[in-house]
Amino acid sequence: xxxxxxxxxxxxxxxxxxxxxxxxxxxxxxxxxxxxxxxxxxxxxxxxxxxxxxxxxxxxxxxxxxxxxxxxxxxxxxxxxxxxxxxxxxxxxxxxxxxxxxxxxxxxxxxxxxxxxxxxxxxxxxxxxxxxxxxxxxxxxxxxxxxxxxxxxxxxxxxxxxxxxxxxxxxxxxxxxxxx
Amino acid sequence: xxxxxxxxxxxxxxxxxxxxxxxxxxxxxxxxxxxxxxxxxxxxxxxxxxxxxxxxxxxxxxxxxxxxxxxxxxxxxxxxxxxxxxxxxxxxxxxxxxxxxxxxxxxxxxxxxxxxxxxxxxxxxxxxxxxxxxxxxxxxxxxxxxxxxxxxxxxxxxxxxxxxxxxxxxxxxxxxxxxxxxxxxxxxxxxxxxxxxxxxxxxxxxxxxxxxxxxxxxxxxxxxxxxxxxxxxxxxxxxxxx
Numbered sequence: 001x002x003x004x005x006x007x008x009x010x011x012x013x014x015x016x017x018x019x020x021x022x023x024x025x026x027x028x029x030x031x032x033x034x035x036x037x038x039x040x041x042x043x044x045x046x047x048x049x050x051x052x053x054x055x056x057x058x059x060x061x062x063x064x065x066x067x068x069x070x071x072x073x074x075x076x077x078x079x080x081x082x083x084x085x086x087x088x089x090x091x092x093x094x095x096x097x098x099x100x101x102x103x104x105x106x107x108x109x110x111x112x113x114x115x116x117x118x119x120x121x122x123x124x125x126x127x128x129x130x131x132x133x134x135x136x137x138x139x140x141x142x143x144x145x146x147x148x149x150x151x152x153x154x155x156x157x158x159x160x161x162x163x164x165x166x167x168x169x170x171x172x173x174x175x176x177x178x179x180x
Numbered sequence: 181x182x183x184x185x186x187x188x189x190x191x192x193x194x195x196x197x198x199x200x201x202x203x204x205x206x207x208x209x210x211x212x213x214x215x216x217x218x219x220x221x222x223x224x225x226x227x228x229x230x231x232x233x234x235x236x237x238x239x240x241x242x243x244x245x246x247x248x249x250x251x252x253x254x255x256x257x258x259x260x261x262x263x264x265x266x267x268x269x270x271x272x273x274x275x276x277x278x279x280x281x282x283x284x285x286x287x288x289x290x291x292x293x294x295x296x297x298x299x300x301x302x303x304x305x306x307x308x309x310x311x312x313x314x315x316x317x318x319x320x321x322x323x324x325x326x327x328x329x330x331x332x333x334x335x336x337x338x339x340x341x342x343x344x345x346x347x348x349x350x351x352x353x354x355x356x357x358x359x360x361x362x363x364x365x366x367x368x369x370x371x372x373x374x375x376x377x378x379x380x381x382x383x384x385x386x387x388x389x390x391x392x393x394x395x396x397x398x399x400x401x402x403x404x405x406x407x408x409x410x411x412x413x414x415x416x417x418x419x420x421x422x
Contacts, residue, residue, distance in 0.1 A: 121404065121411060124404070125402075127393070128393055128396055128397060128402055131393055131394065131396075131397035132397045132398075132399075134397070135394075135397040135398055139373070153394055153397070156393070157393050157394055160393045164230065168230065
């Protein structure tokens with residue numbers, strides 16, 4: 001849940017990096033690519049955009065005439081683009097259940113023509129580094145340490161399998177994202 | 181023999197073995213397509229990659245088993261790929277050790293016979309060869325099994341014998357191709373513990389081919405092979421965002 005709360009503003013920034021958009025369009029695209037049966041409430045879209053505008057990461061522009069709750073066209077600022085780029089390019093701290101964030105990064109990277117495979121490779125390296133640390137704990141620790149490290153290792157291994165399979169399917173995913 | 185840097189046309193600094201822009205195909209299948217890799221002396225390196233990526237072919241080229249179609253293999257200051265078959269075979273017997281997924285032991289021979297075999301092939305006196313082989317039994321938890329035929333061993337015991345056979349001649353380099361691939365998780369861990377422990381104690385460099393991240397986590401470093409190339413991004417220092 002924490003990962004989802006963090007990833008929504010960054011995902012909206014990524015969608016805005018593609019092109020300036022209205023809140024409605026952002027919600028539609030978010031739901032289509034990342035919603036997975038859990039649409040983003042309009043209220044959360046606008047409150048997130050409001051916070052991003054307050055922090056200087058997007059600009060709201062003037063309201064345009066038309067139906068709907070908010071006809072402002074939002075655009076990403078340089079500060080917003082920097083934050084998004086930093087998030088996209090850096091691996092996440094390896095821990096179990098990262099698929100939501102990794103999936104968002106991969107889709108956004110493909111959408112923006114960024115090197116998704118390189119991001120997956122970097123994340124793979126970060127995961128194996130963490131597995132190396134846990135393996136060292138196993139080699140030098142007690143049985144309790146070993147069992148706890150094993151739990152982490154098996155979950156990280158599952159993430160790595162997902163990274164490998166996604167890496168193998170990037171071409172198909174890129175085509176799907178381009179054609180959506 | 182001197183070891184010069186890569187600009188001088190020889191090994192990279194600190195490297196014991198290096199593949200440079202290596203190509204190798206089997207019929208129409210291009211297994212390696214410009215693979216380059218330097219392994220540091222004393223390092224335990226994991227070579228990872230999907231099935232068919234070329235990682236085992238890279239190991240076989242580094243070990244001088246397959247000559248590359250193009251490119252260079254340097255070992256300890258000399259061009260391995262330029263050596264005669266006889267000299268490469270001799271080098272594999274004296275400087276390299278091998279552990280494969282299935283131990284490839286001689287089932288009709290005893291544990292001690294199998295371990296002593298590389299020494300006997302290197303013309304070490306029989307008594308000395310068997311003394312050395314026997315000394316490895318307790319180190320690898322094989323006490324009392326010296327006289328048993330290897331066909332009667334469990335998978336984990338067989339891999340420990342394979343490890344002893346691989347290191348008994350004190351090779352500079354140990355090549356391991358999916359050494360735990362046929363073992364269950366705990367037995368595999370035990371074999372990796374022993375392999376890494378022996379390599380550290382003996383100062384042996386290890387090139388470990390595996391598709392298993394849990395096995396790769398025993399290594400100092402890992403590289404990815406994809407479409408016949410070594411992906412250098414895996415070498416990059418990783419800054420983790422929190």
